[in-house]
Amino acid sequence: MTDVGARGTGPASAPLALSLGEPAGVGPDIVLAAWTARKQADLPSFFVVGDPGCLADRARLLGLPVPIREAAPDAALGLFDTAFPVVPAGPRTTAAPGHPDATSAPAVITSLDRAVDLVLAGTASGLVTAPLSKAVVYDAGFPFPGHTEYLAARCTPLGGPAPRPVMMIWSPLLAVVPATIHIPLAEVPAAVTTALLVETGQIVARDMRQRFGLAAPRLAFAGLNPHAGEDGTLGREDEEVVRPAVAALRQQGIDATGPFPADTLFHAEARTAYDVVVGMYHDQVLIPAKTLAFHDGVNVTLGLPMIRTSPDHGTAFGIAGTGRANPSSLIAAIRLAGRLADAEAGNAGVGARAAAG
Numbered sequence: 405m406t407d408v409g410a411r412g413t414g415p416a417s418a419p420l421a422l423s424l425g426e427p428a429g430v431g432p433d434i435v436l437a438a439w440t441a442r443k444q445a446d447l448p449s450f451f452v453v454g455d456p457g458c459l460a461d462r463a464r465l466l467g468l469p470v471p472i473r474e475a476a477p478d479a480a481l482g483l484f485d486t487a488f489p490v491v492p493a494g495p496r497t498t499a500a501p502g503h504p505d506a507t508s509a510p511a512v513i514t515s516l517d518r519a520v521d522l523v524l525a526g527t528a529s530g531l532v533t534a535p536l537s538k539a540v541v542y543d544a545g546f547p548f549p550g551h552t553e554y555l556a557a558r559c560t561p562l563g564g565p566a567p568r569p570v571m572m573i574w575s576p577l578l579a580v581v582p583a584t585i586h587i588p589l590a591e592v593p594a595a596v597t598t599a600l601l602v603e604t605g606q607i608v609a610r611d612m613r614q615r616f617g618l619a620a621p622r623l624a625f626a627g628l629n630p631h632a633g634e635d636g637t638l639g640r641e642d643e644e645v646v647r648p649a650v651a652a653l654r655q656q657g658i659d660a661t662g663p664f665p666a667d668t669l670f671h672a673e674a675r676t677a678y679d680v681v682v683g684m685y686h687d688q689v690l691i692p693a694k695t696l697a698f699h700d701g702v703n704v705t706l707g708l709p710m711i712r713t714s715p716d717h718g719t720a721f722g723i724a725g726t727g728r729a730n731p732s733s734l735i736a737a738i739r740l741a742g743r744l745a746d747a748e749a750g751n752a753g754v755g756a757r758a759a760a761g
């Protein structure tokens with residue numbers, strides 16, 4: 405694993421590195437659309453790491469006049485205004501849009517590996533990942549549930565402990581963190597421990613302060629059971645696991661509250677009382693987040709010594725290569741990564757919910 409201690413200190417004006425993700429999905433469509441929208445959306449500069457042929461094929465299919473230029477990472481900044489810089493990496497892909505193919509896995513993984521190399525070396529100021537097909541990379545032996553866990557492994561110092569990665573889905577309307585991520589629902593009650601919730605709350609509070617510039621972030625914890633357990637009559641976990649975690653965080657000076665019934669935690673008035681909801685499992689918090697702001701949502705990985713964002717959606721095979729893919733979530737992800745990089749370089753934090761605009 406890479407020695408994180410060796411990470412460079414590139415200025416925030418270094419471009420962002422984008423991994424290309426699944427070639428049969430909408431990744432190439434939205435990446436091309438984001439570069440096309442770079443001026444009107446006032447995006448920070450970025451380059452793609454991956455197969456330039458895949459992007460060129462998709463541009464041709466979509467009729468987009470995007471001048472794709474193979475480039476070294478340090479040439480990308482100078483090119484970005486006039487051409488789309490692509491740092492070649494990995495084999496040529498052949499999967500047709502909408503038809504995922506196991507042969508793409510080496511290209512997908514190499515694109516991600518090389519993009520992370522460049523971020524850890526300080527050549528790029530942050531990572532933005534286009535969606536990959538978990539099935540395609542799992543079949544090729546990719547040993548991680550998703551980018552989130554892969555990045556924690558990549559950020560593990562030589563001989564040191566792995567950082568704990570925390571997934572946050574962020575939008576101007578709502579920011580949520582699932583305390584457990586990609587595990588079966590049946591395993592959730594055992595996986596939700598007081599220690600896990602305390603550690604999650606600490607990471608969220610720290611990154612909201614340091615990366616998002618919130619002086620005193622307000623964390624609302626959702627309960628696990630209906631009505632947050634109804635005083636223990638609908639399940640004991642809320643009283644015995646979640647409440648002690650909230651109390652421990654409060655003792656540490658973190659503005660944590662809850663557990664709250666999840667069904668009434670996401671309406672407009674409730675959302676004014678917190679900055680982030682920490683939920684107990686994936687769908688509990690990703691459903692409200694994607695329902696409220698599917699096209700503005702950004703997946704941000706907290707807890708790592710690098711910046712990583714991505715769109716909140718997946719490969720959308722049904723619309724890949726049709727011109728119907730909406731690039732807004734990727735555009736929001738690029739914009740947020742740029743602002744987080746600026747904040748890391750010492751400029752102002754991005755604020756709780758203001759950075760999407």
Ligand SMILES: NC(=O)C1=CN([C@@H]2O[C@H](COP(=O)(O)OP(=O)(O)OC[C@H]3O[C@@H](n4cnc5c(N)ncnc54)[C@H](O)[C@@H]3O)[C@@H](O)[C@H]2O)C=CC1
Pocket residue numbers: 430434534535536537538539551703714715716717718719720721722723728729730731
């Ligand atoms: N960060 C990542 O790499 C992620 C990868 N995935 C992967 O994506 C694959 C497909 O997942 P699904 O559950 O089907 O979710 P999905 O997000 O790909 O699609 C869900 C629905 O939203 C629509 N949609 C998605 N993105 C859109 C866009 N940009 N514009 C317009 N409509 C859009 C799709 O057409 C579909 O109707 C799976 O392999 C999953 O693991 C899913 C989420 C994140």
Ligand SMILES: NCC(=O)COP(=O)(O)O
Pocket residue numbers: 549550551552553690703714
């Ligand atoms: N449901 C969110 C998702 O699948 C994204 O996972 P990751 O690849 O960002 O870890």
